[in-house]
Amino acid sequence: MAATSLDWAGGAACRGSEGSLFYSADSAERKEDRLEREQLAKRICAGCAVREECLHAALERHESYGIWGGLNEFERRALTRA
Numbered sequence: 249m250a251a252t253s254l255d256w257a258g259g260a261a262c263r264g265s266e267g268s269l270f271y272s273a274d275s276a277e278r279k280e281d282r283l284e285r286e287q288l289a290k291r292i293c294a295g296c297a298v299r300e301e302c303l304h305a306a307l308e309r310h311e312s313y314g315i316w317g318g319l320n321e322f323e324r325r326a327l328t329r330a
Contacts, residue, residue, distance in 0.1 A: 254305065261296035262289070271314040286320055293318035 262270060270289045293299055293315065303317020306324060313321055
């Protein structure tokens, strides 16, 4: 898969979902609100047929923000350090 290819995105479970669920709409988001929002997003990712492709694309592009492939930016960073 090429680094710029997003052919898999058409089959994503999040397609059509509110973007603010996967990305914070507020830079001053409270920790509790962030955790709740991320858990909702991750539930969508858990049943996604293209979750692995999504995570791979995020890792290739060094996505700095948001939930991708069921992981937030901190979890993705930890994964790349392992």
